[in-house]
Amino acid sequence: MLLSIYLKELKDSFRDRRTLLLTVFLPIFMMSGLVFFYENMVSSGEGETYALAVDSNVSKDVLQIFSGNEAIELVKTDNPRKAVEEGEALVAMIVSSDFIQNINEGKQADITLIGDSFSQNSSNLMNAATNSLTAFEKEVTSERLRAEGTDLSIIQPFTITKQEVSDDEGSMFLLSFLVPLILAISIGVGTSPSAADLFAGEKEKKTMEALLMTPVKRSTLMLSKWLTIASVGVITGLVTLIVLAIEITLFTENLKDAVSFGDNVYVIIGISLLLTIVYAVFIASLQMITSILGKTVKEAGSYSAPIMMLAAFPGMIITNVGLNELNFKHFAIPILNLFSQFKELLMGVVDYQHIAITIGSNLVIMLIIFAIGRVLFLKDKWVMN
Known part of the structure; x- marks a missing residue:
């Protein structure tokens, strides 16, 4: 029963043009624009007068x-x-x-x-x-x-020589900010229409009562809808990463030269995909709460807007933090740990302790948010319009 409801909700979500636009095409446009912007930003400017x-x-x-x-x-x-x-x-x-x-x-x-x-x-x-x-x-x-x-x-008693800890000229640091920022925004934007429609939309269309009258348990119904939101987020994140990899490989020079993972390339790719899935699941729980609280799609969208805005603030914090300055708090705070973890990965650093802290903290907080959502969904006050 859970699988049937999940597949039905997923199919209905991708029939919606808004979901298709925000899940596939918007990340492509956003990623393309920022990739070329940062490529131009780190270019040497040779030949320009x-x-x-x-x-x-x-x-x-x-x-x-x-x-x-x-x-x-x-x-x-x-x-x-x-x-x-x-x-x-x-x-x-x-x-x-x-x-x-x-x-x-x-x-x-x-x-x-x-x-x-x-x-x-x-x-x-x-x-x-x-x-x-x-x-x-x-x-x-x-x-x-x-x-x-x-x-x-x-007038020159001594000379000063400056050396960077890393040989990177700044391209990788910009890339470590670009990837998680667009990933966070695209997942938030991609899951928003599905989340709003699956709970608040059902209440607005007066179809939630009919669903609750079926012999399906409320927990099963809620879990299937949550899985649908998480799946849309995962697909959005994967599309974003694929577009990023293709555009950096084919259309950039400076960013392409900066990406060098050595022998850890497959490990870093695998961890990046895992982080994308974990973050999508975490955001799906937050989006579900906003949709349960909202009585209409518009109201649910208003509640979810701050969630997408939150993605920009960790980027501002982590930009001026060196790789060797990252500590426990940077990997324990959700959203911030996405930026911190990608900063390490894109610099070729694989720290399994930090990865465990990142995934563990996101899952723990996700479970707490999911439990709150379940309590709300079991009460008629929040599921009936």
């Missing part, structure tokens, strides 16, 4: 400062600031006509850079221009010290 507006009368010596920077394209104009405002250049450089003369005479010389710090390209250009000017400043300082017979080591 940025327009720097300078005055038409600027001296050749000033232009020579930027000659070694291929990313800067100098644009001469009568009004550099206006060129930026009209979009002809990203940054304007205001420099006095006697700039080089003042430097040669040891006087104060100023340069003003005008740009938009909220623009990524403008910020990149301002940084590039600042680096060129800083290099020129060090060159001038060195020449002045040599002219006075001063050892250059006085």
Whole structure:
């Protein structure tokens, strides 16, 4: 009886166009957009040039400062600031006509850079221009010290070398945020219409009473509906992971180069699938509660919206946490542990203790939520409209 009801509910769910759209097509579009966004974000930007507006009368010596920077394209104009405002250049450089003369005479010389710090390209250009000017400043300082017979080591008593713990240049850290975020959102969005329709929808359509009059136990009826929601979530999660793997493999370079699991590739894939199933089951329990509490599909949707919003907050928390800083709390708190676990897996780390904590905590809380839902479903107050 349980299997028959489950198959019927699952078939009805996928007949609904909303479920099909949110379960299959929406994750594909979301994943595609973010994959290409992050690929562009971590790209080196080789070959790109940025327009720097300078005055038409600027001296050749000033232009020579930027000659070694291929990313800067100098644009001469009568009004550099206006060129930026009209979009002809990203940054304007205001420099006095006697700039080089003042430097040669040891006087104060100023340069003003005008740009938009909220623009990524403008910020990149301002940084590039600042680096060129800083290099020129060090060159001038060195020449002045040599002219006075001063050892250059006085202004540079030691050197600093920075090394990263990991050889990754940031692509994998972005990927470790991207995968669980889209996975969490897509599962939440994918299960929402089915969950709302299976409980609140039955009450709104006045068909719940007819179901309760059948010889099927309420626990069996509730379990079949819960399994349907969980199945939709699992399918959504698997579609998301498959789309992610295909797009990274075929359409990206930087993200593809970052993914290297070595001998643990099959273990990591298996654990990722297991985590997806466990998370889908956990979310299915939460969605079931919201649907039982809601009297209509719209009301149930309002209750489930905060659940989907919760997926964004753990990502913000875990982004600035290093891999070696993860501890018990990061794997014991649901949703947060999804981000923590994928952060480890995508960095090639397989810690079975952390995996056990993640799966165990999700299942324990899921069982508690399921027990609460069962208590509510056994009471006519929550199942009758």
